[in-house]
Amino acid sequence: MAASMTTTAPTAVRRESRLRENIRLVLSYALLFLIALVFLYPFVLAISTSFKTLPEINERPVALIPQTFTLEGYQRMFALNVGRWAFNSFFIATTVTVSNVLFSALAGYSLTRIAFPGSRFVFLAIIGTMMIPGIVQLIPMFIVLKTLGMIDSYTGLIIPKMVTAFGIFLMAQFFEAIPREIEEAARIDGAGRFRMFFQIVLPLARPAIVALVIFSFQGSWNEFMHPLIVITTNQDLYTLPLGLAFLRGGLGQNLQWNALLAGSMLTTVPMATIFFFFQRYFIEGISYSGVKG
Amino acid sequence: MKAKHFALLTLLLAVALLLAACPAQPVAPAAPAAAEQPAAPGVxxxxxxxxxxxxxxxxxxxxxxxxxxxxxxxxxxxxxxxxxxxxxxxxxxxxxxxxxxxxxxxxxxxxxxxxxxxxxxxxxxxxxxxxxxxxxxxxxxxxxxxxxxxxxxTLALEYNTDLFDAAGLAYPTADWTWDDLRAAAEALTDKDAGVVGFAINPDFARWIAFLYQAGGEVTTPDFSAMTLNTPEALTAMEFYVGLVRDGFAAPASDLDSGWPGEAFGKGRAAMTMEGNWIVPYLKDQFPNLKYGITELPSGPAGKATMxxxxxxxxxxxxxxxxxxxxxxxxxxxxxxxxxxxxxxxxxxxxxxxxxxxxxxxxxxxxxxxxxxxxxxWQFRPGFADVLDTINSGLQEAFGGLKTPQQVLEEAQAVGEQVLAR
Incomplete structure (x- = not known):
């Protein structure tokens, strides 16, 4: 009896604390679930609306599952050459990202690691361009590209975006933090400038590169103003954001929400997928740099 | 090991870049603007x-x-x-x-x-x-x-025939006056069902029709002076705002809608005043709605539309x-x-x-x-400021924060600045 007393008392306490912990767990999960719901609901609603008929979209209360499932919106998008636009978006974003990483890394490296007269000035001049708002560049950009005959072409879409001041700045900042001793060790081992850059410095800059890949790919994928002014007549060169804007058109109130949301899905889903995939590398990259630093 | 991988990756990126750059080159001359196509002789x-x-x-x-x-x-x-x-x-x-x-x-x-x-x-x-x-x-x-x-x-008056039938009212005609509109809006308003007689937004582009029907003007014909602070304009403003203040009309946002046409389509308003664009909209999005169209009612100074x-x-x-x-x-x-x-x-x-x-x-x-x-629907360059003033003024007047007279005085003042530019 006495023995059982001594054993039950702590068990009860333990049980109680476990119960409290469980309640806390349930409550925090409930809260997380609510927050997730708030974030996911608009997305789910957009997916469901893209499969609804126009009259049903206006019905209240809003049904989360379409009563009459229709592909009307998607058919309309595909009738508009959306495949070609998706290819353009993807092609341009890939090219721009690859070149942006390469040139930004090269420029960032030379501006921080190779001493030449005026390097500080060049660096500051490049950084200075970041202060010019994009909107005032629109018309000069159009005039320059027109003079160079790059209107309505992939060249006009890609070349002005091949390297960015932000990319150079990001890479330069990162290179600055890499100890010079590593390079000196490599030089003693007989490595040349490019070997050193590609084999020693660039691999160390992986977190910065991953960040830049994400920034420039997303930036290019979502870019609207630049393609808008570069593409004047050739609809085959539209990117997805231009295509979506075209769909909205001058319709004003009579927007075909199912088609617009179908287009938005086609624009968002590839990007979201890539991000889920990249997210791991992103975090991995940061932890790598932590270990090595 | 890792460095090697990375060098390989970098090389791949560089190659990809070259490949990507290559097709860009020949495409340029192949896709010129249609307007710049080397014209065939005489074309x-x-x-x-x-x-x-x-x-x-x-x-x-x-x-x-x-x-x-x-x-x-x-x-x-x-x-x-x-x-x-x-x-x-x-x-x-x-x-x-x-x-x-x-x-x-x-x-x-x-x-x-x-x-x-x-x-x-x-x-x-x-x-x-x-x-x-x-x-x-x-x-x-x-x-x-x-x-x-x-x-x-042009703007016209759209009316929901089912709601008119239910209320036992005769359909609107081209002979309607403001009084007819107001009386019908009052009779059709059903607070319990969430239905108002008339859907109108705080929008200059709609109110202006009433301004002209009342015999008012926005400016003198030569744009030398603003004429919004006049008895005619006040009559129009008081009528328009009064419909909302008395509860016979409401803006789309109060009817769970993005614009008056949507409120009308949903049956939350028995009438609205929109242009031709509402016809394909209602056909696509509210195919079962029964409605009719007639001319806007006449005001004290007769007929006007935009x-x-x-x-x-x-x-x-x-x-x-x-x-x-x-x-x-x-x-x-x-x-x-x-x-x-x-x-x-x-x-x-x-x-x-x-x-x-x-x-x-x-x-x-x-x-x-x-x-x-x-x-x-046309004014002087820079008139967007006046539009904004009236739109926000109407909004505040709908909410009872400003009197029609105050809205007109403000619009008059802003307009004078614009005309003086």
Whole structure:
């Protein structure tokens, strides 16, 4: 009896604390679930609306599952050459990202690691361009590209975006933090400038590169103003954001929400997928740099 | 190991870049602007730029243009419908490469004329007097008729026949006055069912019809002075705001809707005042709604409605203005205009086409008849400030935060500043 007393008392306490912990767990999960719901609901609603008929979209209360499932919106998008636009978006974003990483890394490296007269000035001049708002560049950009005959072409879409001041700045900042001793060790081992850059410095800059890949790919994928002014007549060169804007058109109130949301899905889903995939590398990259630093 | 991997990856990236750059090179000459295609001898290529509309309209316009191209091998027109039209037009005008022919909204006309962007071609059109005078007027600045209207829309009164039947009321007619409108709105309002008699937004573009019906004006005809602080304007403002303050009318946002047409479609308002654009909208999104259309009611000074219209402008510094003028003459001429407006979504701007069009679309007669007494939606450059002041003023008056008199005084003051610029 006495023995059982001594054993039950702590068990009860333990049980109680476990119960409290469980309640806390349930409550925090409930809260997380609510927050997730708030974030996911608009997305789910957009997916469901893209499969609804126009009259049903206006019905209240809003049904989360379409009563009459229709592909009307998607058919309309595909009738508009959306495949070609998706290819353009993807092609341009890939090219721009690859070149942006390469040139930004090269420029960032030379501006921080190779001493030449005026390097500080060049660096500051490049950084200075970041202060010019994009909107005032629109018309000069159009005039320059027109003079160079790059209107309505992939060249006009890609070349002005091949390297960015932000990319150079990001890479330069990162290179600055890499100890010079590593390079000196490599030089003693007989490595040349490019070997050193590609084999020693660039691999160390992986977190910065991953960040830049994400920034420039997303930036290019979502870019609207630049393609808008570069593409004047050739609809085959539209990117997805231009295509979506075209769909909205001058319709004003009579927007075909199912088609617009179908287009938005086609624009968002590839990007979201890539991000889920990249997210791991992103975090991995940061932890790598932590270990090595 | 890792370094090697990375070097390989970098190399791959570099190769990918080269590959990516390569196709970009030959593509450039292969995809030039249609307007810059090396012209075959004797063939003039023109670009017609507009904004995208519904599929039906886009297709029909392309057919009309194709009809011209087939009949005129020496002048070939490329139809170019673009997103974000205003930005696009502004960039190409500023960049010195405007399209040969482009849409001009009557509201934007004064800005484009002030910028010297438009060639006055209105008087070179076939049978100029056939255009409704009110629409010709919408594209006339300082007695120069700049460009012919391609089509137009007017405001009319739409009414839900089921709700009128349920309330045992006679349908609205063209003979209605403000008092009839107010009495019907009161009778149709059903607070418990969440239905109001009339859906109206705090929107200058709607209130202005009441202003004209009351005999008021926004400015003097020569734009030398503002005339909003007048008894006529006050009558119009008090009537419009009063409907809302008394609960017989409500803005779309109070009816869970994005715009009055939606509130009307959902049956939350028994009447609304919109233009031709509401017809395809209701057909697509509320196919089961039963409704009728009639002219706007008369105010103390008689009938008035607003005309919203777009013309085909020819660029002043275009390279082939003569050919462009010919194309515009075809598009707005009896043949081109008929082919375009027979679709039924936009109305013909030529009086000679009225009867033929009405046999096809008799239900839209009130909207077409509006052309007889419609006023243009157009002011001076910079007038957007006045619009904003009135819109926000109406909003506050709807909420009871300002009196109609205060709204008018403020708009008058802002307008005087704009006119003094």
């Amino acid at each position: 003039i290529n023109l670009q017609l730029m507009g904004w995208a509309s519904s599929d039906a309209e886009n297709v029909r316009l392309q057919e009309v243009v194709d009809g011209w191209n087939a009949a005129n091998p020496d002048i070939q027109v490329t139809l170019n419908l673009v997103p974000d039209y205003d930005t696009k037009l502004q960039t190409s005008l500023a960049g010195g490469a405007p399209p040969d022919i482009f849409y001009v909204d009557s509201f934007r006309l004064p800005d484009l004329v002030a910028a010297g962007a438009l060639l006055p071609i209105g008087d070179q059109m076939t049978d100029v007097d056939d255009f409704y005078p009110s629409l010709r007027e919408a594209f006339t600045v300082d007695n120069v008729f700049y460009c012919p209207p391609k089509d137009f829309a 005309a919203f219209t777009v013309c085909y402008g020819v660029a002043a510094n275009g390279r082939n203005t003569e050919a462009a003028t010919k194309v515009v003459d075809y598009l707005t001429g009896p043949v081109g205009m008929k082919a375009w407006t027979d679709l039924g979504l936009a109305m013909p701007t030529r009086q000679s086409l009225r009867e033929g069009w009405l046999t096809m679309y008799p239900e839209l007669e009130p909207m077409l008849s509006g052309a007889e007494y419609a006023r243009k």
